[in-house]
Amino acid sequence: MNITAKTQKVGLLGWPLGHSLSPVMQNAAFAASDLNYVYLPLPVQPELLLQAVEGIKALGFVGANVTIPHKVTIMSYLDEIDTSARLVGAxxxxxxxEGxxxxxxxDAAGYMSALHLAGVEITGRKAVILGAGGAARAVVAGLITAQIGEVTIGARQNAQAGDAANLFKVSNVLVRGIAWDAPxxxxxxxxxxxxxxxxxxGMYPNISQQPPITWDLLKPSAVISDLIYNPLTTKFMVEAARRGHIAVGGKDMLIEQGALAFSLWTGCNxxxxxxKQAFYRGLKTLITKN
Known part of the structure; x- marks a missing residue:
């Protein structure tokens, strides 16, 4: 594309950013929509985040994505927090x-779209979330909006799981936190x-890893979902499919959350x-490089 002074700028704030597929996806989407936008990776060390926020504002950016490790910290530097972010806490x-x-x-709506695409029924069901970080909170928030029946957050430490669960006490859904090794x-x-x-x-390069669950105890109808998209099919998903479970990967969540962000910046579908095509190209390039 021909970048000029009139090109609308969108950035990606994170540290590090070497493996992000968002730039290739968003720039492909801008080009296909005939929009004079450009999406720029902006690696920002944690101690420089405030200066980076002031910088994108001063340079006339129209928006940005935020990824690890800045999703929570950045909230204190913004002028307004939408309900979607307030519920997730990131x-x-x-x-x-206008400045x-x-x-x-x-992330929350993107995850729910991914489950919907896979035909997964949510209302009234019971969910277990492995992990208690920002991604876990987004999944819990999405499940609550879809009227899940009950959610359990599992983490290595009981306090970590409990702290994440306490963020959702205001909801009408029972959300509790339990350590992985608890009976x-x-x-x-x-x-x-x-x-x-x-x-x-299970994320690249540690593709031999998977969460510690006892497979034989699971219901045969249980759906196994993994937010990882590199590799496309994790060891966790392979084992789930081998045992007859429906397995849902992280690709569609990444694409759906990116599509929602695209619409927020541009006002276009x-x-x-x-x-999706750009995602596959970008992932292939990543794999080839590594």
Whole structure:
């Protein structure tokens, strides 16, 4: 594309950013939509985040994505927090309008779209979330909006799981936190309808790893979901499929959350098919480089 002084700028704030596929997806979407926008990776060390926020505002950016490790910290530097981000407790998308920075979270809605695409029934079901970080909170928030019946957050430490669960006390859904090695967690797994890995266990390059669950205790109908998209099929998903479970990977969540962010910045519908094609190209390039 021909970048000029009139090109609208969108950035990606994170540290590090070497493996992000968002730039290739968003720039492909802008080009396909004939929009004079450019999406720029902006690696920012944690101690320089405030200066970076001031910088994108001063340079006339129209928005940004926010990724690890800045999703929570950045909230204190914004002028307004949308309900979507307030519920999750993290921001992954910023829209800049008339000098004001507004924080959103498209991860929760993106995840629910991914489950919908896979035909997963949510209402009234029981879910177990493996991990208690920002991704876990987004998944819990999305499940609550879809009227899940009950959610258990499992983490290595009981306090970590409990702290994450306490963020959702205001909801009408029972959300509790339990350590992975607690007897109650084993019982909860055996009753789960949806089990979601939000940890990096199994992510490239550590593809031999997977979350510590006892497979034989799971209901045959339990859906296994993994937010990891590199590799496309994790060891966790392979084992789930081998045992007859429906397995849902992280690709569609990444594309859907990106499509929602695209619409927030541009006011246009995102070309999802184009973004999916760009995702596959970008992932292939990543694999080739590594």
């Amino acid at each position: 921001v992954n998308t910023i829209v800049i309008k 004001r920075l507004i924080g959103y979270n498209t 109650e967690f084993i019982d909860t797994l055996s009753q789960a309808d949806i089990i979601v890995n939000t940890t990096p266990l 995102a070309p999802r098919a184009v973004m």
